[in-house]
Amino acid sequence: MIIIGEKINGAIPSTAKAIAEKDADFIRNLAKIQTEAGADYIDVCASVEDSIELDTMKWLIDLVQEVTDTPIAVDSPNVHTCVEAMKYCNKPGLFNSVSLEGDKVDIAFSEIANTKWECVALLNSDKGIPKTAKDRLDVFIDLMAKVKEYHIDPSRIHIDPLIEMLCTSEEGISMVTEVIRGIKEQYPTIHVTGAVSNISFNLPARKIVNQAFAVLAMNAGMDSFILDPLNQDLMGMLFATEALLGEDDYCMEYIGAYREGIFGQKK
């Protein structure tokens, strides 16, 4: 199970304010608390205008690395920003993200091919977001052809099957779980990731929906999560589900995470 801490993202108003005001302590603290909460990667996404994006990424990455050794997920819709931002990182992290749109995938894969970087790949293409499970799995097959072409081991790839809001779906998450199962059947060692909170947009009491989604998605094979690791209830739900799925011998991960105060013990 892989936890990608999402809090350093300019799309979140409080983080956007800290970026605008150059509040270094605020950013450092986000890196620190997410590490303590069990994050395997600290996602860094500037969400600012193009002209200052790279400088902002560098500023953020430096601050994160001042307080933690946790690897960084360089996050931008602009593949060139990700490629440049990789160079600011002290150790291999997660490239977030690529897709088959344009030449994104070639640019990214040629950069990470001979490194230990892992990579998030979205299942959209030049034609947009495929509507059916079959179409998304077709995109997946094309994507994996690229993975093979660059000799990247599937275990370094995190497929994001694209989690869309539940409230406008007529069939719940059955399409997404079908995609997840299809992916894991073909490549058992590949990771399936996603931003958990996407599912609950425009619904009340979003936390509940997020938790229920996490359980069902894990049951289908999702094992990498972009989320707020300080959400103890959600973290506990993930560890409990992992144990219930028989992927945690003697519940040692669950017990260990509990002891570390990751969930179940209010600090």
Place this chain on the structure above:
Amino acid sequence: MSKIEDVKAKVEIGKSKLVPGLVQEALDEGNKPEDILQAMVDSMSVVGEKFSAGEIFVPEMLIAAKAMSKGVDVLRPLLAGDGASSLGTCVIGTVAGDLHDIGKNLVAMMIESAGFTVVDLGVDVPADKFVAAIKENENVTLVACSGLLTTTMPALKEAVATIKASGLNVKVIVGGAPVTPEYAAEIGADAYAPDAGSAAVKAKEIVA
């Protein structure tokens, strides 16, 4: 840290892959098999105490016992025929009419870790079968009876009474969710334990 201390530490945290190698290294260092066994028994008493105190959870006790048993496998050929370190044999079972076995198995494991040879009769064990097992096995010093249902408490009483009436020189320890120390005393048991960790402690006490 000496090898024997290392064995103790790794048994306590349930490192079953590491323990056999460390036991071998402790032997190579010149430690006596009996001392290594004793060290592991000591770790398990710590584990049992921590469990009784609510500091650790059932799986943590399980993996510690598993780690010890892997260590004992290394020692066994060297200890064979020498019963010096054994506290004797403990016959254990869940009483007639009762099919619960998880708690009984945990107790069996902890009693074994404390240095007894364990003969497990399983579940739904009639009173006379306990008596037969005491006669059939060598050096039985202790019988442990488990009852998990209020409806099988009379069967627990019968088991203890039958064992005591046989005149055989063994101690009897009882336990199970509905059983209280008062009930244990009332039916003539020698000891009562509320959980697997304290069962091992009590077992050693009453056969000493």
